[in-house]
Amino acid sequence: MLDSLILRASARYVLWACVALSVFVLLRGHNEPGGGFIGGLIGALGFVFHALARGPPATRRVLRLDPLAWGGIGLLLAAGSGLPALLLHAEPLLTHQWMEGxxxxxxxxxxxxxxxxxxxxxxxxxxxxxxEDAA
Amino acid sequence: MLALPAIPLLALACVPLVGWGLRRAPVMAPWLAALPAALFLLVLTTPDGAMFSLHWIPTLGVELAFRLDGLSRLFALLIAGIGAGVFLYAAAYLEGHPLLHRFLAVLTLFMAAMLGAVLADDLLLLFAFWELTSLASFMLIGFDAHRAEARRAAQQGLMVTVAGGLAMLAGLLLLGDAAGTFRISAILAQGSTLAAHPAAPWIVVLIAIGCFAKSAQWPLHFWLPNAMAAPSPVSAYLHSATMVKLGVYLLARLNPAFEALALWQGLLIGVGTATMLAGAVLALRERDLKRKLAWSTVVALGTLVALIGIEDPLAATAAVVFLLVHALYKASLFLIAGIVDKKAGTRDAMQLRGLGRRMPITAAAALLAGLSMAGAPGFIGAFAKDLLFTVQLGVPRLLPAVALLVNAAMVVVAGVVAARPFMGKPMETGGVAKDPAVALLVAPIVLATLGLVFGMAPHLISAAIIEPAAGAILGRPTGIALGEKQGGTVVMTMSFAALGLGLLMFLGWRRLQPTLAGQTWLDTYGPDAGYGRAMRAVSAVAVALTRRVQGGSLRGYLAANLALVFAGAALVLVARGGLALPLPGPWAGPAQLALAAVILAGALAACRLRALFGQVMAAALVGFGVGILFLTLGAADLAFTQFTVEILAIVLLVAILARLPFHAPDARRAPERRRDALLAAGVGAAGTAILLAVLSVPFDPFITEWMGKAAVPEAKGRNVVNVIIVDFRALDTLGEIAVLLIAALAATVLLRRTGKPG
Known part of the structure; x- marks a missing residue:
């Protein structure tokens, strides 16, 4: 943790700016450069900056859940998104389904x-x- | 026919509900017995020959196929029927235990797996359920995990049965390959043609190893008595009545296909007989009630295996009757041993005396079960014994003598377990013993009484249960009705001789046991000790190997990895004649040349700089240079990713440098530095050679063009890179993010141990 007033004061804004940017990058990814991988890294940068400024315990409070739990949710979400093809249309797992038009x-x-x-x-x-003090 | 697959799958679906529900409301535990009871009725009402199949993994030919015939019905009825009793008993036996919900959930899982295994009509499906029973058994034996003995027994049971299962899997795959199908009914329909297949001996031996391990055949029998570390309901259910019979089941199931093979007959009769003998001697020697019963289970399993090896309608009938008889009396006796253990505080057969007056109902149930075990007239056990003798007399050589001895030993076990603890003067420590609550008594009484009921009225089960099951083992109807007098005066004489010899040995058991127990060489050179030595040897080898390979120097690991990967790759490249230079293409523009100079400068600086912080910055120069190079070549996504990864890496490295005591700039001595330089140069050269070779292959634009064209119509996206990641190669991505998460999990565990501020 770097003890600096400027860092501490700006940490929250940088964090949310990064998160907003990362979501934007995530969503535009299908048509323009971007996507989940890059978006995730940008989001992580925001949190890392926050942790540098205010210490990881504060960052963990912002995160609410353990980073691993977020990762687990993500893995479930990704795997789950492949199921409709399998269950509804008997197509191979992860054949994406689109709404008409x-x-x-x-x-x-x-x-x-x-x-x-x-x-x-x-x-x-x-x-x-x-x-942070190791748990 | 949806009732058939519902039997195992319904039970399987109940497992999480049981664990979750009973944790909140443990008082509901006795009601769980309704589940096996309902399944029992379902099995009873499902017609013979019912079939169900669903494509599961069509590319591998694996089907979710179930089939009910005489043999699987007998097993399913035993599993569900005894299950109902055991569930009721277990709820009372472990009443108030904080982990009762977990125990019953695993017991439900076990029951589901057993039902699945005996109803499966697909070899691989059967195998899956088979291994599931091993896992459930592991968790149940190790239920009292705080006891080292229970942990060892659980591990041992798992190791033996799963190692056997591995051999069996190979056998099953060979069998499926030889038969051209994994459907069991289709394999059996081929008759004995499979026995002539060149792979048949391998199939037989490999499958037999799996069955022998599961059904505790000599010399893999040693895990079963140790499994008595489990709570008594588990011993009664898994390790006497059902799971250990699974090996017998598979042998019986496949018998019609291989019965013509001399190897099959010899293997089954030989191993079965050896198991009977070993089990009988060890049963006589044992003092612990439950272990004594376990050894007698080993004897019974050996008998069953030998009977399956004898190809004769009478032998098949004997196997089925004995299977049923044994399940009834043995489950009952185990449950009674559990009651005695709980009430009298010991399982030592030498100490237990005179409980009969204080526990009259328990004593009565024990007597009924014991009489059936000893084969007393009027009990169904008597039928089993007559059939056994008739069959065994038909096989000359030593089988009749073995049969006489083994049956006498069974009489002794029946006496010592079912009669002796209840006879004579009351023991001193047993002062508080009294009959337990009704919930504990129902199952042993019902099971023991059934032995008498079926003995008095054999027609109840003869045509409905026994004949169809025996017919399935034989591969054709047996035409034998239970209750018809089998054998002649010779069998009668032998039967009485066994009873008499057994009674004599029982009366002298108090003196016989110490003599047998004194034979310590049986332990020293037994397979159990051998197992212990093997496990210790594995540990010793692992420790020695770890000490050599994992010295703890991070630099050493890195050097070994790099050297192996790049030297290996370069070696293959040279050996296959792959070294090549690409055709000269258009020259790079001035911007790219300038970037290349920056990257080169960064790399050189990283090598030459002394301070770690400076090295990190120099390496960053390389990373960002490469990122911009990507950008000039039109790979925006790649550049984007490269930048973000680079920033994260720098932050991480700087954070580590700031926290860990890395102040000493570089502790390597000159020779080490020279060696590292050599390694680095080699890795760089190998990497360059590989890249050049890759570029020298003419580029085939087919896939690129297809993906470019298909991205919008097929995947509704204009960014081809992202479309590839999330759609075209989504399964790869799923695998990759799973690996990421696993790496993060591992790192979290490691950092928790050693990541504390230094």
Whole structure:
């Protein structure tokens, strides 16, 4: 934790700016450069910055859940998004389904799952090194 | 025909409900017995020959196929019927135990797996359920996990049965390959043609190993008595009445296909007889009630295996009758041993005396079960014994002598377990013993009484249960009705001789037992001790190997990994003649040349700089340079990712550098530095050679073009890279993120141990 007033004061805004940017990158990914993988990394950067400024315990409070739990939710979401094809249409797992005429389909929860796993993975690795007392 | 698959699958679906529900309301535990009772009725009402199949893994030919015939009906009835009694008993036996819900959930899982295994009509489905029973058995033997003895027994049971299961899997795959199908009914329909297949000996031996391990055949019998560390309901249910009979079941199931093979007959009769003898001697030697019963179970299992090996209608009938008889009396005796243990505080047969007056109902149930075990006239046990003798007399050589001795030993066990503890003067410590609550008594009384009922009225089960099951073992109807007098005066004489010899040995057992127990060489050179030595040897090898391979130097690991991967790759490249230079293409633009210079400078600086912090920054220069290079080549997504990864990596490295005592710049000595430089240069050269070789292969644009064209119509996305990640190759991505999460899990565990601030 770097003890700096400027960092501490700006941490929250940088965090939410990063999260907002990461969600934007995540959602535009299907048509422009971006996607869940990059989005997850950008989001992780925001949280890492926050942890540097205010210490990992504060960051964990913002996260609510353990990074691993977010990763687990993401994995379930990604795997679950492959099920409709299998169960409803007897197609191979992870054949994405799209709503007629709308850019909404099972690829979106899949990409959100990727986002969450990457975020959880990065934070689970980095946070323990940023000066929290190991649990 | 939905009732048939519902039998195992319904039970399977109940497992989480049981665990969750009973945790909240443990008082509901006795009502769980309604589940096996309902399944019992379902099995009873499902017609013979019912079939059900659903494609499960069509590419591998695995089907969710179930079938009910005489043999599987007998087993399913035993599993559900005895299950009902055992569930009721277990709820009372472990009343107030904080983990009762877990115990009953695993017991439900076990029952579901057993039903699945005996109803499965697909070899691989059967195997899956088979292994599930091993896992459930592991958890149940180790239920008292705080006892080292229970943990060892659980591990031993699992190791033996699963190792056998592995051999069996190979056998089943060979069998499916030889028969051209995994459907059991289709395999059996081929008759004895399979016996002539060149792979038949392998199939027989491999499958037999699995069955022998599961059914505790000599020399793999030693895990069963140790499994008595489990609570008594488990011993009664898994380790006498049902699970250990699964090996017998599979042998019986496949018997029609292989009965013509001399190897099959010899293996089954030989191993079965050896098991009978070993079990009988060890049963006489044992003092602990439950272990004594376990050894006699080993004897019974050996008998069953030998009977299946004898190809004769009478032998098949004898096997079925004995199977039923044994399940009834043995489950009952185990439950009674549990009651005695609980009430009198010991299971030592030498100490237990005179409980009869204080526990009259328990004593009566024990007497009924014991008489059936000893084969007293009027009990169904008598039929089993007559059939056994008739069959065994038909096989000359030593089988009749073995049969006489073994049956006498069974009489002794019946006496010592079912009669002796209740006879004579009351023991001193047994002062508080009294009959237990009704819930504990119902199951042993009903099971023991059934032995008498079926003995008096054999027509109840003869045509409905016994004949169809025996016919399935034989592969054709037996035409034998239970209750017809079998054998002649020779069998009668032998039967009485066994009873007499048994009674004599029982009266002298108090003196006989110490002599037998004194034979310590049976323990020293027995397979149990051998198992212990083998396990210790495995540990010793693992420790020695770990000490050599994992010295603890991170630098050493890194060097070994790099050297192995790149030297290996380069070796293959050279050996296969893959070294090649790509055709000269258009020259790179000035921007790219400048970037290449930056990257090169960063790499050199990383090598030359002394301070770690400076090295990190220099390495970052390489990373960002490569990222910008990607950008100039039009790979926006790649550049994007490269930048974010690079930033995260720098933050992480700087954070570590700030926290860990890495202040000493570089402790390597000159020779080490030279060696590292050599390694780095080698890795770089190998990597360059590989890249050049890759680029020299003409680029086939087919896939690129297809993906570019298909991205919008097929996947509704214009960003081809992302479409590939989330759609075209989504399954790969799923695997990758799963790996990421596993790595994060592992890292979290490791960092929790050693990541504390230094």
């Amino acid at each position: 709308l850019p909404i389909g099972t690829a979106i929860p899949f990409d959100i799952g990727v986002y969450l796993v990457v975020l959880g993975f990065a934070l689970a690795f980095v946070l323990p090194f940023l000066g």
